[in-house]
Amino acid sequence: MASKLDLDPRVVRSARRLAAKAGQPVVDLARSHTTVSVERAVLRLAGVQGADQDGIPWVNRLVDAVRADVGLGHGVAVPVFHAMRSTGVDDITVLAQKAAAGAVRFDVPSSRSEVAAVKRAAKRATGGGLKIVDRRRAERERLVKRLGDPKQRPWIYLIVATGDIYEDIPQAQAAARAGADVIAVIRSTGQSLLDYVPEGATREGFAGTYATQENFRLMRAALDETSRELGRYVRLTNYASGLCMPEIAALAGMERLDMMLNDSMYGILFRDINPIRTFVDQRFSRQVHARAGIIINTGEDNYLTTADAVEAAHTVTVSQLLNEFFAHEAGLEDWQLGLGHAFEINPELPESFRLELAHALLARELFPDAPLKWMPPTKHMTGDVFRGNLLDGFFNLVGALTGQGILLVGMMTEAVVTPWLSDRDIALQNVRYVLTGAGNLHEDFAPAPGGFIQQRADEVLGEAVDLLAKIVDDSLLTAIAEGTFGIMKRPADRGKGLDGVARHDDDYYNPVTEALEA
Amino acid sequence: MSIVRPYGDTTGDGMVQLSFTLPIPHDKRAEGAAVQLANKMGMDPALLVHARPMGDGFTFFVVYGKVSHLVDTEKVQVVERDYPLLSAKEVNATIKRRLRRRLNVVGACIGTDAHTVGIDAILNLKGIAGEKGLEYYSELSVTNMGAQVSVPDLVETARERKADAVLVSQVVTQRDAHLQNTRAMSAAFREALPAGKRPLLIVGGPRFDELMAGELGVDRIFSRGTTPREVASYLVHALVGSSS
Structure with a gap:
């Protein structure tokens, strides 16, 4: 996509330089x-x-x-x-x-x-385990080659969450047949704070299904079957987050999951997991994802569910830049970076749609080679399902206009119930209508030079650079402790999982890290 | 007028709309089945306006129709606000004058529930819908324990902070988790503290029935759309007495 925002390349370079500077001490921490x-x-x-x-x-x-x-x-x-x-x-x-x-x-x-x-x-x-990961990656590449990728961008991403893997499977297959390109199985509430990965096929979870190796295997096998039936490779997503993210990343690699939610700061901010624990686990899990050819999805959308989506727009940009730095450092390539952002501006606000367009385009142009993950409205979904469906339509339109890579399908029943079969069907109709109807409208859509959208993008980028400079001065851990992201204050010496962190001795040896860094 | 009927476009027409899914493939018989359901629900005549197959073996329907039921607004049971709505200034002034110390509030999402959106909306400075949260009130001392707090931790923290009130938010309702968690919480407080020492127990969440407070062993339930100011006013009403 040609540049539409006319961002100043010097400002962009300086933003990346600052992100690297802010991130490096955390990488050093993770390495030790x-x-x-x-x-x-x-x-x-x-x-x-x-x-x-x-x-x-x-x-x-x-x-x-x-x-x-x-x-x-x-x-x-x-x-x-x-x-x-x-x-x-x-x-x-x-x-x-x-x-x-x-x-x-x-x-x-x-x-x-x-x-x-x-x-x-x-x-x-x-090495035996890594060989399995490599074989799975080759297998995916073969299947994608044979069956093909989705015909359109963005890829359509749908969530299933019944708590029972045997109930999830037919739902996921039905969703794929109805047009989903990516299926995410939401985890049971609370799994992120378990300091172990449950075992076996599971049939009960709260608002989601446990991530286990066997559940991964069962769902991947079912979607392989559906992929062959549909003649397109249906991707499977789960969550490498919480206290077990390195293990879940390894299991995902061994069971050929295709995308993993894997944010550098989400666990710290939203699950009160200790910052050091998170950064150490993050780096390892990203190295595994890099090797496994898995696309990561970052969680910037979450900041906007707690903070104001206009005031805090630049914190999303800052987090995207940090996530990009940490991802590259861990060996992930641009095509693996599903950087997150969301349509969460209060719809009552005048020009809210224009602001959404500006923010979405900013992410698009800052990260031209990343398959950005575009997240639907949740905070301003009120239970008025009719209005919700309209908001989702506008969300879909921004996705189509700004070339997003992965579009999480919004549900009009957000904040009401876990999606029903019919909610999903209506939501997919909405997506299909907008993507088909808008077609290649993005070719005609060019914001006026110096107009509202360009100015807003410049403003957000400028605020992001200022915040990054402040983070460089104070250190990222201090910024997190002081509540810079999503309002939550998370000091480095607190939070869950701190007792599971240890400093390397001089003779520390990890054959996996060694192989992944080779 | 205490007797009303639904309103479509004419007074007394009784028109409602309804959508649902039946687990059968779309055909004439399925449409008939949808009308039969609508009839049994009291819609007569029922007008099937939309039917659409979804995947294998499911059909989605939209039905418009006339219901014969009447509702009597006199017989409706709800929890009406039985306390005056105060401004932040009045809340602070009342606590200062009558309690002569700050009022301690401890809030948490308990059980496996990780959705802090409700408790944060009520407690965080940021608040909701332009109204500041309880942290904004100078005479309230707020401890927000965040998500996935265990009941024992909550009781311990409430004791430590000498909580006057405990606010618990529950969003996840799968398998009635919100009701089970609330019962476990109120039981734990009853067990841990004698009646006079027990903090005021308040739960909130979008799917609670406000009439269930007694059954769940709590003092008050707040449902969807509650604002921080309502909660603050209730705290003053229940713990400090009237502002006059």
Whole structure:
């Protein structure tokens, strides 16, 4: 798309430079710490599977056992594979079971040759997991080639959320047949604060379905079937967020999920997860997503549900720039960056639609190669379903006019019920009408030079640059602590999951990070 | 006039609109079934204006029709606001004069509910619809515990902060989670604190029935559309007494 906003390239460059400067200390922090969930992800890639009779995964039991003996600072790979060699157990899940029963003592070998041998073994085992991830990626590429991508942009993204995976499957398949290109299975409320990943196929969740490896596998298999039937590859989305994001990223890679919600700050701001925990988990999970060819979706839309969408428009831009920096640093490419933004301006506000257009175009032009994720109105959906459907239509029109990559279908029953079959059908009709009716209207749509839309975009970008400069001065952690994003104040020494963070010792070793950074 | 009928375009015409889905494929019989349902719901004549197949085996219908039911507005039961609506200034002045200390409010979303939009709208400085939240009131000391707070944590914090009132927001209603959570919360407070020491328990959420306060063991339920000012006025009314 040719430039419509005539943004000053110097301002854009300076915004990116500031984002990198603000983000770098956080990257350094992430590179010098590990978390229980990063270590559990390593073990999952090394082949630990299953859970004990209480449903606590063996990876949790194993990491807890290692941690009790030698702490987390060395990473779990060396103590675990040293124990495998010294006990003669050759199945890592069996080792986890023995460790949980207290039958294994972990330590870090002192002999250099033993350390080298242990690292080789760890590398081989986790390499097996990464090989699965690579195979899944190749499989996706083959399927997309054979079946094809959606014919139109934006891709149509629909949510299912019944709580029961066996109920989700027919709903997801029906949604795909009705035109959805991307299916997101919303997670059960509360999963983000579980410090373990549940196991197996699950049939009960609250306002969503648990993310488990088996649920991933079942849904992907069902959508593969539907993709073949429809002759287009239907993508599957889940959430790599919360306390287990590294593990969920690894499971997503191994089960060929296609997109993952993966925001750098969402867990901090909206789930009160400790900032350091989040940034460490983020970096690892993004490295896995990069390897797996997964498109991440960031969560800037959420800021606007708590803060005012006009006053806080620039915080979205700032977060997008930070998300972009963190994503590139972790190895993700532009086509993998589903940067988020949303249609959340109060519809009572004069010129609200023009402002929405300005904000959406700004995101489009700042990140020309990213498949932006365009999120529908939620905050100003009142329960008046007729008005809601109209708002969603205008939301869809902005999506069509500004070349958004992924369009989350808005529901007129937002704030009323979890979507009914008919709500989804009406919502899809709305999308189809607007996308078909508007067609290539974006070709004709050029905001007046120096007019309202260009001025507003400049204004937001300018405010973003100012805020970034302030973040660089105060540090990002301070900005988060002071409530810069979405109003929530989140100091770095508080929040959930802090006790699962450890600073690297000098001999810290993580074979997965090593392979992903190679 | 206490007896009314729905109004389409003429007084007394009794016209309503209705939409629903039946789990059957779209054909003549399905349309007949839709009309039959509408008839059974009291719509007669029922005019099927739209039918549309959705996927395999489902049909969506829109029906317009005349209902014979009358409603008697005299017999309607609702919770009317039984306290005066005060301005922020009046709230602060009343607390200052009568309580002579700040009034402590602890708020949270309990259970697995992560939707803080309701509690934030009431508590955050930002407020809602141009009305500032309770944090704006100088004589209210507000602790917002945020989302997914466990009941024991809530009780503990309420005790620690010497809460005069506890505000709980519940948005998620799947499997009646909002009702179960509220009952668990009020039971925990009853267990932990003697009657005189217990804070005022208030729950809010879009799907609550305001008449259920007694049944759920709370002092007050606020439903959709409640503003911070209404909550503040209620707090003054219930805890401090009238402003006069």
